[in-house]
Amino acid sequence: MTGNAAGALLDTGQTAPLEAYSKFFTGGRGIIYVKTPEGALKTYKDNSATGGSMLTPVHDYGGDWSAYRRMWSNGDNRIFALHQDGALEIYAVASPSSGSGAITKIKTVASTDPAVVAIEQANDVWSAGATVYTLRRGVADRHGEVKAWRYSESASGSPFPDGYTTAVRGLGTKVWYGWSPGPGTIYTVGDTPDYTGIADSHTGTAASMEVTNPDVGAGIYGDVHADIAACLASPSPDVKPALGAVPPETEVPPQAVTDESADPAPQNPAQFSGRFVLGDGSPAAGLPVTVEAAFVTSDSDEEVKLPTLGTAVTASDGTWTVPLPATLPESVRKAAVENGGAVNAMASVSGKTSSGLIMQGTDMVTAAPATAPATARALVAAAAEETSEPSKMRPITEDMRQEQAQPTAAQTALSWATKDERMSVDTLGDKPLPEYQSDTVADPQGDPYIVAGADTKSMVVKPMDGGCDKDSEKVIDRGVAYTAVVEGHAYWDTKATVDYDSKLASNVEIAVKTGSRWTIEGSVTLGSSMSVTTGYTAKGPYFAKQWKVPIEYRKIKETWKCNYGRDTFYRYKIMGGKYKVPSGGAVGKYGKDVSKKDGGVNYRNSPKSHRAWVEPGSYFQISKNRSVKASGAVSAFGVKLGASTQYDKEHKQRITAGNQKYERHDIWGKNDRVSGKPGVFYSF
Template sequence: MTALLAGSIAVPTALSAPTARAAEACRSGIPTYVHDVSSESGGVLRKYLDWDPLTGNAAGVLLDTGETAPLEEYSEFFTGGRGIIYVKTSEGALKTYKDNSATGGSMLTPVRDYGGNWNAYERMWSTGDNRIFALHQDGALEVYAVANPSSGSGAISKVRTVPRTDPAVAAIAQADDVWSAGQVVYTLRRGVADRYGEVKAWRYSDSASGSPFPNGSTTVVTRVDTKTRRGWSPGPGTIYTVGDTPDYTGIATSYTGTALMDIANPEVGAGIYGDVHADIASCLASPSPDIKPSVGPVPPQTETPPKAVTDGSPDPSPQNPTQFSGEFVLGDGRPAAGLPVRVEAVDVTSESTDEVQLITLGTTVTASDGTWTVPLPATLPESVKRAAADNGGIINAMASVNGKTSSGHMMRGTHMVTAAPATAPATARALVAAAAEDGSEPSKMRPITDDLRKEQAQPTVAQTNLSWASRDEQVSVDTLGDKPLPEYQSDTVREPQGDPYVVDGVDIKSLIVTPMDGGCDKTSETVIGTQIKYTTVAEGHAYWDAKATVDYDSKLSTSVEVAVKTGTKWTIEGSVTLGSAIGTATGYSNRGPYFAKQWKVPIEYKKIKEKWTCNYGRDTYYRYKIMGSKYKVPFGGVVGKSGKDVSSRDGDVNYSKSPKTHRAWVEAGSYFQISKNRSTKWSGAVSAYGVKLGGSTQYDRDHKQRITAGNYKNARHDIWGKNDRVSGKPGVFYSY
């Protein structure tokens, strides 16, 4: 990775390094490393690029290079400048590595193993040149000299010991984090309770008589809150801070200045979890503003993709919006043939605690391949008409199929389906088409276990806060994208749930299912709780000099998955489509540059108890589901808000990997927008009652993703569709 030089050399600040390295050219593009131990792999070193360290990326962000290397969870690392990385292993050995990833090599290329028992030190860090500081377990600070520090192979020798009674050493021992930029040592103390913390600077001097920190400390950052636990510097005059792993937000903040530093960028990075160190430079610079940021060689632009032009053609109508259809399969994926299907309207469920019997819209029998179709009735019941009118003309329903195995185990399959009358608005028909795409996977029949013969106690809020879905809500970066959710989730624990088809020690997923004697009756439902949860409905991307706009105006236009609980396990069984008018406008306009975030709106979710009887009314069963109902702003709440950071999808690395047919470019000063077809499907659109649900949005005149290119003329602004060309069905487009 090549660091870029500014047009003019920056003047070192009052806290700059001594003249030993002052002759070096000031640098931008500083590699920054994060030891992420939240990974299931047991620890990984991630590499970012600090593109404009002199300003603390005031108008930018830390760029994720995508480069990683395994680094054992219980090891520790620090940087030595010039691409040298020190690793103290869990066994106590000290090793050096060279970052050769910029030239296609390993980020941790071995250089030297110093061995020894370095576990005697509680923390170690480097000045970025020829000194290493090590805080001993007995409280003393030991200073080491490094011969030939640029190679990583020079001898390391102790030059002095500073007693624990020294004020600087006492501050280092009490600090939440310590690092250096040249001969300046920084100590960070986080805020406690209602008191703010601070960052102090201590200048080290080899030649000083007595204490090597003769001038005491200077406070350089104030108002450090309770979440701030880590800090680092790419060089003099710039500091970054971030919450440590337990915080889960991972939002980094930058500060710059020569004395008391000011915030340069309150959100210069997201998803920064773990210990952080930069490849320290003696002098910092800013790159030329019209150079397109790149974490590697700039992709060649010899091939010119088409200019992006918004396709104004109308949305295609679904071929048959006036019918419900689907497919049921057994647990092993084979067709569930010859079984009775009942389709019931679900939007008629009241918000009171009254039990409501669902209205049957039609019945049929599954075909030999497990498929089924039920047309909308020619005349709809009045309650269904009212619910459809409130939902933009769309009718949500639940298809259910019941049977029993040869061993006598009862099986039930359900799937949420959507239809619209022929008289429904065009937007409703488009939403039905989108819902059909979302719900195209067949639905499995699952065992009805004995614990469904009685009502279940519901977990508390404290219990659901421990679930995987609830914890993922706290993470600032969207790591799911459109990856499939776990097939079975728990609403109280983080671990994925196992196979529900093993009943009494027997795997019944491959047993043939036949109709039940007496069948099952209509479903009754009772709303047992409601929650308003902010749900992802859009996202925008604007890299480099661009601006992003997301419009989500006038009416709801979203499909959200429905979770159903069988026994102790929650699984997704289709989605409901929410199309009611919302009477307000939300979104964001002209955010950027270096901006990529999701947009969320408040949607009310119902937790519903189902009840039905089978075997001529002899057996009663209870089941629970979580279902979105309507846009609803909480009292005193915001009408919409920013969601997770999705900037890791942008930039040159992702552009280089994108299919060439998906690429296009936006002329300087012009814009491009998507205003038709379906958005991408977000697997982690929302967490409701401790369960993760996916969702998607229909683009139209009120729901758009837009990018406006800047005015730099020497480089075009590139975009590419995630799933297709940008004028086709891209789902979402990314930016470089």
């Protein structure tokens, strides 16, 4: 950070563990005070900037400091300690820069002093120079505020002789913490239960500070302690901030240029294909496969039976292929036109074990006729890449033989997906989602293959007499959820722009419920014949966020019949559909903060072949190939789904460099060189 309201909060990536139930505060110049669970006071030196430990031991003062409810430093030679009896005790620190000087009590301020009363009632307290700040959050109809108390060590009387001035007004009920990165600036942030972690900055005089940046940082949870050190001085605007030395290049990276070569033709776009395996990963061979249309654009809430597009039998390795019919049923043809040319479908396979247990597998697949738009064909290729993992067969459990009650909104709010959606920072990136999710609890879900005490993963599955067919399906719920479809990155002296056209160009995963567990089974390709562009323009510097668009999701109940209709079971799935702006809603929204992927540390760790740079005053953008897949792109009905987007002339990620002449504007691709298939590019 630069110590002013315009400064950026840069994550060093450095961490250090503290003993459970310890408490700490900073003393300036890299000194950290730690109060142990036993009440002893110790000092440490933060040497992480030079490659050392963040908690390098310095001195053990011992003693019993457990009687103090709250302790903080002025960043120099004073420690303030609020005693359990309500009095404020002030200590002088000798040689504060060493962390080993003597600590001597010099003053006790009575609990009745107005400043001490405010300190006792405050949600957070900190100091910046000669000023003590108290933050009290808003409650009900009372707004929160930050008060500034000038501290003066007079010979007698209160050390807060001037009372207070209100520095920040109108804080909400969720703002619990504050700190000052430098004189004249205050940052505030919400408490962890808020799940936002977004810090805003205020600047001005002690009597009146205004919001300067409502999103100066994200992913900040709990109390923050600002150090007073050289790093808080505002650097020259000509110098690109870097955390640690960036090694010199052995060769000059190429300047970023747009690759205008033609997209490679996807292989066999006019066919559905996939691979089914058993729970242990071995091939599900010799089983009949049925491919049925999936209408992602339909508005019908009626019970419907969807047309079959073809059948096949799994090969010895579990693979199967069904050509797209040359002549599509009229309902499928119409749905494909509304979906930008892509045909979505569901492939299903079923069989029985020797013990009579029904096993079933499904996979969402997509294809496009040769006459479909290039975007649709590219999305088919992208879907094939993303769903290269085989689809597992899973047991039909007893709880699937009855229709299930759907969770309430209050129950869904407890799910891991719903809670993660409230987080301000993307914690998943492109990491895989949990294999099994719950739409009502945050706990990991267990193995569905244990049935009546037996592990069914490796049981041989053979074709069953009469098979299993989906008799019908019905939409039982629908709602709009904002889905991350693209992201932009802008570090020092750059601006980020992203465009996303509502014609859609995304692959969004499908979640299927087997018993009580939701799991991902393929994805659908979302397109549209309409076109409205949304996104953000010229955001930065030090800006990196996803962009989310409103997509309608439906929860669908499926009714299956097996053994010539003698067995019935029910299954549920969550499937994305149209771009749909809710009444009175936003056409697009900022998504999660992804700035942790930028900066010098990540640049240093990137493959050199992926790096490039942007000439001052120029820009670079991705306008082809597929974006990186966001694992946690959306929470729909309490379940997390991933998504990716096909870049084209309407779906872009752009960076525009400033005019600084002394530092290079570096970028690098995540998956490839920036002129290849990077997925997304980052900024330094």
